[in-house]
């Protein structure tokens with residue numbers, strides 16, 4: 001677990017996810033693993049590490065929920081969303097495609 005960020009201000013989730021996905025795409029295209037955590041996760045030999053981060057971050061959300069710790073839940077959800085966006089980059093799933101998946105479930 002990393003440093004908590006208490007008292008964060010509300011943002012716009014659509015803009016934030018799009019901005020973060022764009023940074024992740026840029027790191028995937030041109031950053032070296034030495035300088036970028038994202039690039040490290042996307043190196044072929046780190047494939048299992050990326051997938052294990054999904055399980056790890058999910059577990060951390062569960063523990064934070066058990067503690068009913070609002071700030072900690074938010075923090076770990078941020079970690080999971082970031083790692084999910086790295087997975088989306090790796091497997092070529094766009095945010096608009098993901099939106100379509102969710103929209104198709106709307107009743």
Ligand SMILES: N=c1c2ncn([C@@H]3O[C@H](COP(=O)(O)OP(=O)(O)OP(=O)(O)O)[C@@H](O)[C@H]3O)c2ncn1[C@@H]1O[C@H](COP(=O)(O)O)[C@@H](O)[C@H]1O
Nearest residue numbers: 001002020023024027035036037038039056078079082083
């Ligand atoms: N949003 C994130 C983000 N969220 C989480 N993380 C990293 O995910 C990891 C979380 O795992 P843990 O909490 O278990 O911490 P850890 O033990 O240090 O992690 P591991 O060594 O086990 O992977 C930490 O290393 C965090 O730094 C992130 N790393 C990057 N970003 C974004 O991605 C951008 C590009 O980052 P770089 O690729 O590093 O340039 C950054 O500017 C940020 O906006």
